[in-house]
Amino acid sequence: MSYTDVLGQQEALRVLRGALTSGKPGHAYLFHGPEGVGKTMAATAFAQALNCERGGPEACGECLACRRAAHGNLRDIELIEPGSKSGQTIEIDQVRDLITRASTRPTEGRRKVFLLPQSHRLSPPAMHTLLKTLEEPPEFVTLILETRDLTSLLPTLISRCQTVRFRPLSPDALAEILRSRNVPEAKANVAAAYAQGSAGDAIALATDAAIWKRREQTLDLMAKVARMRRAETLRAAEELQKIAATVKAEKSPAPDDDAPDSGGAADSSSADESAGGGDASGSARSARVGLSGVLRVAQAWYGDLLALQAGGEPAGLRNPDRADELQAALRAYSPPQLYAALDLLLKSEYLLQRNANPRLLSETLMLRLCPQG
Numbered sequence: 001m002s003y004t005d006v007l008g009q010q011e012a013l014r015v016l017r018g019a020l021t022s023g024k025p026g027h028a029y030l031f032h033g034p035e036g037v038g039k040t041m042a043a044t045a046f047a048q049a050l051n052c053e054r055g056g057p058e059a060c061g062e063c064l065a066c067r068r069a070a071h072g073n074l075r076d077i078e079l080i081e082p083g084s085k086s087g088q089t090i091e092i093d094q095v096r097d098l099i100t101r102a103s104t105r106p107t108e109g110r111r112k113v114f115l116l117p118q119s120h121r122l123s124p125p126a127m128h129t130l131l132k133t134l135e136e137p138p139e140f141v142t143l144i145l146e147t148r149d150l151t152s153l154l155p156t157l158i159s160r161c162q163t164v165r166f167r168p169l170s171p172d173a174l175a176e177i178l179r180s181r182n183v184p185e186a187k188a189n190v191a192a193a194y195a196q197g198s199a200g201d202a203i204a205l206a207t208d209a210a211i212w213k214r215r216e217q218t219l220d221l222m223a224k225v226a227r228m229r230r231a232e233t234l235r236a237a238e239e240l241q242k243i244a245a246t247v248k249a250e251k252s253p254a255p256d257d258d259a260p261d262s263g264g265a266a267d268s269s270s271a272d273e274s275a276g277g278g279d280a281s282g283s284a285r286s287a288r289v290g291l292s293g294v295l296r297v298a299q300a301w302y303g304d305l306l307a308l309q310a311g312g313e314p315a316g317l318r319n320p321d322r323a324d325e326l327q328a329a330l331r332a333y334s335p336p337q338l339y340a341a342l343d344l345l346l347k348s349e350y351l352l353q354r355n356a357n358p359r360l361l362s363e364t365l366m367l368r369l370c371p372q373g
């Protein structure tokens, strides 16, 4: 993954390329933009490029620094996340600690890079302390902050950073990224339409066979649900859970409103990996995570039905490859039923994150999504 993969905007690319080719990177960057557009992926890739031994405009991916960075083992790239004390905020102690470590030269790479993907969680005292560092940073230090919302940061902090704005990528730009990764044209177009501007989601769907299969199976099931009789809903619920169990290695979504920035990409939410406890709770958790993924595909399906209902063009759908089945399903539902279905799917995802039982939830869901239910 290179940072250019996830930057849809020439302006932002110019800033980062300039930093790498001039040999004079800035001391602080602030990546801002909505969720799911690749801020974290770009920050990680940019940090790697800053440390690449070859010093080109992209990380080479082959030198020792690149290989270590790719495995998260390069000591000079540090991730600062909300501390263990509250789990919610980045505390002043952590920032003081950062300042201490920032005062020593890099040992393995070329620059000390500190990544703060949740900079909106800096506590106010932590933010003020960080601000002091940014007034006179050591010449070998770069901080990369990320935020969805610029108002969550002190204006003085923002003014010390070079801001890089992230926008959702257009389907054309996403398809281009996928083609450059040798994804066949037809698959690239489907994934690009589906991913809603997120490079991470598009790449995951187009290149991870299990995620692709889950989408296919979920959409098949949703098409079936539209023609289903009430007596068939239990079997459909079983099928739903089977599909949910197919994606094993997927990372779980963050437990709060901070959805991972990059869909199925490798850098998303590693924080809760260790929180699972024993095997039983681990498998229950993975059932919930799998079902969550299925629910998001189902949301795209019902979102498309609502778009068609409102007179939208098939070309603008998230699942344009399923336009015929969508048209057929549309006849089975009244508009209020469609709104209720989408609402139910969104609520179900919320409940799953709060430990709802996947089996019961699947059964209720199928019963209520059945047009005759």
Ligand SMILES: [Zn+2]
Pocket (backbone or CB within 6 Å): 051, 052, 053, 054, 059, 060, 061, 062, 063, 064, 065, 066
């Ligand atoms: Zn390299």
